[in-house]
Amino acid sequence: MATGAGAASRWSLGTTVFGGLLIATFLSLLLAPILYIVIKNLAEYVFLGKPPSPILPPSSKQPG
Numbered sequence: 001m002a003t004g005a006g007a008a009s010r011w012s013l014g015t016t017v018f019g020g021l022l023i024a025t026f027l028s029l030l031l032a033p034i035l036y037i038v039i040k041n042l043a044e045y046v047f048l049g050k051p052p053s054p055i056l057p058p059s060s061k062q063p064g
Contacts, residue, residue: 044050
């Protein structure tokens with residue numbers, strides 16, 4: 001581990017960059033699909049006059 005003159009600033013900069021990348025990854029994994037669904041439903045409602053479709057979980061029935 002570094003102990004020189006710039007060690008503290010490098011440590012804080014590295015922590016900030018790593019944390020920012022981690023937060024950006026999680027936000028993009030969560031927000032992109034949610035925003036897609038919201039905008040799709042909004043466009044259907046505004047342009048086609050359809051009521052928003054409910055978001056249902058996948059069916060648990062097994063085929064066959």
